[in-house]
Amino acid sequence: MGGARTWLASIALALLAVFALLVAGRADAQPQVTDDNIAAEIFADGPPEAGGEWLVALRFTPRSDEWHGYWSNPGDAGLGMELAWELPRGWSAGEPLYPVPHRLVLGGLMNHVYEGRYAVLVPIRVPRGANLEELxxxxxxxxxxxxxxxxCVPQRAVLELDPTAAEEDPRFIRWRAQIAPMxxxxxxxxxxxxxxxxxIPLPADMELSDPHVFVEEREFGKGRRLAYADEQTFFRDGDLLVAEVPLDQLNLPSEIVREPTPQRIEGILAFSRDVGVRFTAVPGAVPSAGKPVAAPDTPALWLLVLGALAGGLFLNVMPCVFPILSLKALSLARAGESQANARREGFAYTAGVLVACVGLGALLLALRSAGEAVGWAFQLQEPAVVIGLLVLATAITANLAGLFELPSIALTRGGEPAGAFATGLLAAFVATPCTGPFMAAALGAALILPPLEALLLFAALGLGLALPFLAIGLIPALRRMLPRPGAWMETFRxxxxxxxxxxxxxxxWLCFRLGGDELGWGAAGLMAIVLAILLVAGRRTGAIRQAAFVAILFVATLGIGFLxxxxxxxxxxxxxxxxxxxxSEDALAEARASGRPVFVWFTADWCVSCKVNESVAIEREATRDAFVKARVITLRGDWTRRDPAITQFLADHGAAGVPLYLWYAPGEEGRQLPQVLGPDALVTLAQAVPARPANVLHDTSQSGAAGVRSD
Structure with missing residues (x-):
């Protein structure tokens, strides 16, 4: 009997262990070293014209997400790209134009990198009178x-392009939009x-969410060089932004120390992760005081803790948690229940919830620090975990329906800390697919806060989830408010x-969405086998029930391993x-470059909040009609399965998970919408878009690489 009462906890902990092994295996896998780790291709924006500037793109595609390339100044480590052109006589290649680089800090060293696909544009000057017929x-x-x-692996690509066969490439719209303007x-x-x-001249009202200066020059005379990983500071003096970049004093030979300070520097001022401007600077007067530029507003820790606590309370009304909580609460109200037993159950349930929430949070932080692109509810992106939860939910459903007795959540048993602890584990594990109201800021901050503060937020989330049952266990007056036990409880069950x-x-259904028909029908077969075992075992006791538990564990293990x-x-x-x-980042850049309003939403099939918002506010004819009238471009990021690009984008916007909704008015930065949308929220936004003549909207064709549609 004792083994039967703890089987639920065993399965929940096993699911955590299986998932940890799955993702740890991915994180530890060594990349295969080849000569094509980042493939290069060359494209032209149409044919060249004599006396003009011909734009050529070098597009780089990593073979997998773990590989990255470098900006012209790679930072503390790495190597900038070198280009050797073979051009017709009189033709000349200009300086490469790069997108805004990203910061990558490893072992205290900062690198300036590009993750994922990126394009570098190179202007080529074509002389007047060039013969373009016989090139x-x-x-x-x-x-x-x-x-x-x-x-790190050195790469060499020899690329060839026929100017006479070059045609206009619609992808240049997107690639130009990604280049920082001068x-x-x-x-x-x-x-x-x-x-x-x-x-740097910059309007005082221009918003800076995460400013950083990337400087192309490395050395600044007298043995001084940029301290890339040190913190930069910014302040404003009217329409001037002053950036202070720390320098290191190097112990170098005297002939190098005597090198003068450069007379011209170039670089990129990044406003946020992917938006910035190029600048050229010369020696001159720079103000030494001004108004500090505040870092992005991060709520105080106590506000984040309250948000996590409130978010955890909200999770109690989710359909997978409410039945368990209700039945456990009613079990405390039965006649003769002692205060000591009620207190023990309340604390045990809370301990189970806290262990699950803090454990999932710690695993999330560990995986992110190891370079894995994961976010909140990452466990539901793994088919093995979903299959395990399916077996568990099937068994609990059969138990509640009266097909067999599951001691850990039985109505007739109480005062069993092991059963309450197991129920808390289960409730937390299945209640965390989504970030709901109050949780967004807390969980987003947890990804960037120090580990102890981040774990405090995960613990607060768990405490909020456990609080109703804990209160019922500790406060007799609350238990007395519950209905008295009776025959009706069996019906309620x-x-x-x-x-x-x-x-x-x-x-x-999620199995079908995660892995297609084969995985879905395989999971359906597993579900049928579990139900068959439970029907055979029924409400029998002793060896038959123990054998049924063992059979279910065996079948579940096979399913998790094979399906x-x-x-x-x-x-x-x-x-x-x-x-x-x-x-995709490319599709978003192209949509914003069109001059039309853009709505982006991130969802997942396992996210209850997402599906509610979609039925209430997004998937409505009124919303569609308003969007068509306002010429809104819509993009959807589906995070049902693991997608490192979406994970990174969510993190860049302070979101640990879905849902996330962004609205881009024409020519403006994105506005993050609430995580709970009202029925007319999107209709109102579309109706507020000023009417613009069709001929000023730079629509792109459906044939474009990102697929932005024109009306």
Missing amino acids: EPISVTADYLACTDKI LDSRANFAVEDERLRIG KVMAVPMGLTALALL PNLASEEVEVAQSLLDPVEF
Whole structure:
């Protein structure tokens, strides 16, 4: 009997262990070293014209997410790209134009990198009178570095392009939008002691969410060089932004120390992760005081803790948790229950919830620190975990329906800390698919706070989830308010089987969405086998019930180990009234470059809050009609399965998970919408868009690489 009462806890802990092994295996896998770790291709924006500037793109595609390339100044480590062109006589290649680089800190060293696909544009000057009829192909030899967190591999690509066959490429719209534009005003700089101070003309009302200066020059005379990983500071003096970049004093030979300070520096001022401007600076006066530029507003820790606590309370009304909580609460109200037993159950349940929430949070932080792109509810992106939860939900549904007795949540048993602890584990594990109201800021901050503060937020989330049952266990007056035990409780128990059964069906549907028909029908077969075992065992006791538990554990283990192999790489995309474009950074850049309003939403099939918002506010004819009238471009990011690009984008916007909704008015930065949308929230936004003549909207064709649609 004792083993039977703890089987639920064993399964929950086993699921955590299985998932940890799955993702740890991914994190520890060594990348395969080849000569094509970052592939390079060359494209032209149409044919060249004599006396003009011909734009050529070098597009780089990593073989997997772990590889990254470098900006012209790679930072503390790495190597910038070198290009050797073979051009017709009189033709000349200009300086490469780069997108805004990203910061990557490893072992205290900062690198300036590009993660994922990126394009570098190179302007080529075509002389007047050039004979464009009989041109030989041009070529370029690109030497660059491809790195992961563990290894670096030199790369060389010899690329060839026939100017006479070049055609306009619609992808250049997107690639141009990603290049940082040049400021039309010159900046000044000054080197003072161990600081490089740069005064950059910038309107005082321009928003800076995460400013950083990338400087192309490395050395600043007298043995001084940029301290890339040190914190930069910013302040404003009217329409001038002053950036202070720390310098290191190096112990170098005297002939190098005598090198003068450069007379011109170039760089990129990043406003946020992917938005910025290029600048050129010359020696000059730079103000030494001004109004500090505040870092992005982060709520006080106590406010974040309250948000996590409130978010945990909200999770109690989710359909997979409410039946368990209700039945455990009623079990405390039965006649003769002692205060000591009620207190023990309340504390045990709370301990189970806290162990699950803090354990999941610690695993999340560990995986992110190891370079894995995961977010909140990451466990539900793994087929093995979903299959385990499906078995668990099926067994609990059968128990609530009266098909067999499951001691850990039985109505007739109480005062059993092991059963209450197991129930808390289960409740927390299945209640965390989504970030709901109050949770967004807390969980988003948890990804960037120090580990102890982050774990405090996960613990507060767990405490909020456990609080109702803990209060019932500790406060006799609350227990007295509950209905007295009676025959009606058996009926109530069977009623509660309905939402739990719907949860099991939702998990089965999720198997289809995660891995296609083969995984879905395999999971359905596993579900049928579990139900058959339970029907045979029925409400019998002794050896038969023990054998049934062992059989279910055996079948579940086989299912978790084998069925994920059936998962398909291609899964049918869910239909939508808004006919959205699949989200990518490129698609978003192209949509914003069109001059039309853009709505982006991130969802997942396992996210209850997402599906509620979609039914209430997004998938509505009124929303579709308003969007068509306002010419809104819609993009949808589906996070049902692991997607590192979406994970990174969510983290960049302070979100640990879904849902996330962004609205881009024409020519403006994105506005983050609430996580709970009202029925007319999107309609109102679309109606507020000013009417614009069609001929000023730079629509792009459906044939474009990102697939942004024109009306």
